[in-house]
Amino acid sequence: MKSHLTNDIKYFDYNATHPPYPEILESSLEDYLQNFYNPSGITRYSLKNQGKIEQTRKYLSKITGGIEKQFVFSSTGTEANHLLVQSLRVLYPNLTSVIVSPFEHSSMYAALDVYGFSIELIQTNKTGTINLKHLDFLLQREPRPVICLYAGNETGVIQPAEEIHKLTKRYGTVFYSDLMQAFCKIPIPFSFFDGYSFSGHKIGAGMGAAVTYLPEANPKFRLFGGGNQENEHRAGTENSYAISCLQKVTELQLLSLEEKISRLKGFQSKLEVALESFGCEIIAKNENRLPNTSFFILPIQTVDFFLLGLEEKGIIVSTGSSCKSRAREASKSLLYMGYSEEEALRAIRISTGSFTTLEELEILIKETQDLIQKLQ
Structure with missing residues (x-):
C-alpha cells in the first residue's frame, strides 16, 4: 500500500x-457515520457497536494470548501507561519503590510520580541494553515490580525480555512493558509481560485508541470513574471508530x-x-x-x-x-x-x-x- x-x-x-492508512480510516469512518450510536446505550444499535468493540478485544486476545477482559481501550499511549501504573498501586498499596529502565517514555515516569512511586534505575552503558546483573542485584536486595520498555523509542534497542521475565518470576514479582515502539514492528513475546501498553497511532491507525493489558481483571484498576465502560476500568464513551481502525491496521501490519x-x-x-x-x-x-x-x-x-x-x-x-x-x-x-x-x-x-x-x-x-x- x-x-x-x-x-x-x-x-x-x-x-x-x-x-x-487512508483506505482503512475512510472505510471505518463510513461505517461510523452510518452507525454512530453510543456503544454504552441499551438499544440494539448500541449493543451492535459494543459488540464490535468486544470483537476487537477478542482479536487482541487471539494475537497476544492474553485474557479478553484484561484489555482496556483508552485514548492515548500516555493514558494507557497511567492505567498500567495505577494497577501497580492497587496491587501493592504499601509499595514505595519500583525498578525502572532509564529508557522509558516521559509518560511512564510521570505516572509513577503521580501514584507515589520512587524509582530505582537499572544501570546501562553505550550499548543501550540494561545491565541484567544489576537488575538481579536490585531484585535480590528488594524484590519489586520491574518496568522496562521492550524497544527504545530513540535507540531502537530491543531489551532482553526473556531474561527480565525469568528474573522477575524468580523473585516473585511482576514485569510491565511499554510496547509502543515494538507493536507491529517486530514479533513480540507477549507471554513474558504481566502488563503492557501500545497505541494505534504508532502503527498507522490514526489518533484516538490505545491499549493497556492489565495483570488481572480487577475493577479496582480504574483510571476514570463515572461509568462502567471497559469492564469498569475506564469510564467514558469508547471511541468505537478509532478502535475499529486499530484492529484493521493491526491485521494489515501483521500480514506483511x-x-x-x-x-x-x-x-x-x-x-x-x-x-x-x-x-x-x-x-x-x-x-x-x-x-x-x-x-x-x-x-x-x-x-x-x-x-x-x-x-x-x-x-x-x-x-x-x-x-x-x-x-x-x-x-x-x-x-x-x-x-x-x-x-x-x-x-x-x-x-x-x-x-x-x-x-x-x-x-x-x-x-x-x-x-x-x-x-x-
Missing part, C-alpha cells in the same frame, strides 16, 4: 507517529510483517553505511535493534541548521523522543548511556515505516551528505 501523501514530504519520523522487517533492515543498513562515511556515529550499532530505527550523532555542532536544511528540502527527521524533541533538551537516554550532554545534543533519529521508499531514502542520504559538508 502506498502513502496517501500528495505533497513532496519525505517522512522519516515513524516512531513519533505513523502516517495513517516479515516482508516489512526485511525491507526496512535493508534500508537501515544502507543508511547507516552512508552515515558513517559522513562521520556520524551510530548509537548502539551492534545491538539487537528495531529494523526501522537509526539514532546517530552528527559530526557538526549546528544541529538546528541541519534540521532546517532538511525541512527546506521537504525531509522530516527528529532529534529523538517526540515528547521532548521540541524542547531541544539533551536525550536522557543518551546521558544514562554515558554520552556527554554536548554529544546528546547532536543526536538525530531517523525512523522508517510502511510507506518509506528506496527513492526517498536515497534523497535523504544525498541531502544529509550535502548539509554535513556545508555545515562543517
Whole structure:
C-alpha cells in the first residue's frame, strides 16, 4: 500500500507517529457515520457497536494470548501507561519503590510520580541494553515490580525480555512493558509481560485508541470513574471508530510483517553505511535493534541548521523522543548511556515505516551528505 501523501514530504519520523492508512480510516469512518450510536446505550444499535468493540478485544486476545477482559481501550499511549501504573498501586498499596529502565517514555515516569512511586534505575552503558546483573542485584536486595520498555523509542534497542521475565518470576514479582515502539514492528513475546501498553497511532491507525493489558481483571484498576465502560476500568464513551481502525491496521501490519522487517533492515543498513562515511556515529550499532530505527550523532555542532536544511528540502527527521524533541533538551537516554550532554545534543533519529521508499531514502542520504559538508 502506498502513502496517501500528495505533497513532496519525505517522512522519516515513524516512531513519533505513523502516517495513517487512508483506505482503512475512510472505510471505518463510513461505517461510523452510518452507525454512530453510543456503544454504552441499551438499544440494539448500541449493543451492535459494543459488540464490535468486544470483537476487537477478542482479536487482541487471539494475537497476544492474553485474557479478553484484561484489555482496556483508552485514548492515548500516555493514558494507557497511567492505567498500567495505577494497577501497580492497587496491587501493592504499601509499595514505595519500583525498578525502572532509564529508557522509558516521559509518560511512564510521570505516572509513577503521580501514584507515589520512587524509582530505582537499572544501570546501562553505550550499548543501550540494561545491565541484567544489576537488575538481579536490585531484585535480590528488594524484590519489586520491574518496568522496562521492550524497544527504545530513540535507540531502537530491543531489551532482553526473556531474561527480565525469568528474573522477575524468580523473585516473585511482576514485569510491565511499554510496547509502543515494538507493536507491529517486530514479533513480540507477549507471554513474558504481566502488563503492557501500545497505541494505534504508532502503527498507522490514526489518533484516538490505545491499549493497556492489565495483570488481572480487577475493577479496582480504574483510571476514570463515572461509568462502567471497559469492564469498569475506564469510564467514558469508547471511541468505537478509532478502535475499529486499530484492529484493521493491526491485521494489515501483521500480514506483511516479515516482508516489512526485511525491507526496512535493508534500508537501515544502507543508511547507516552512508552515515558513517559522513562521520556520524551510530548509537548502539551492534545491538539487537528495531529494523526501522537509526539514532546517530552528527559530526557538526549546528544541529538546528541541519534540521532546517532538511525541512527546506521537504525531509522530516527528529532529534529523538517526540515528547521532548521540541524542547531541544539533551536525550536522557543518551546521558544514562554515558554520552556527554554536548554529544546528546547532536543526536538525530531517523525512523522508517510502511510507506518509506528506496527513492526517498536515497534523497535523504544525498541531502544529509550535502548539509554535513556545508555545515562543517
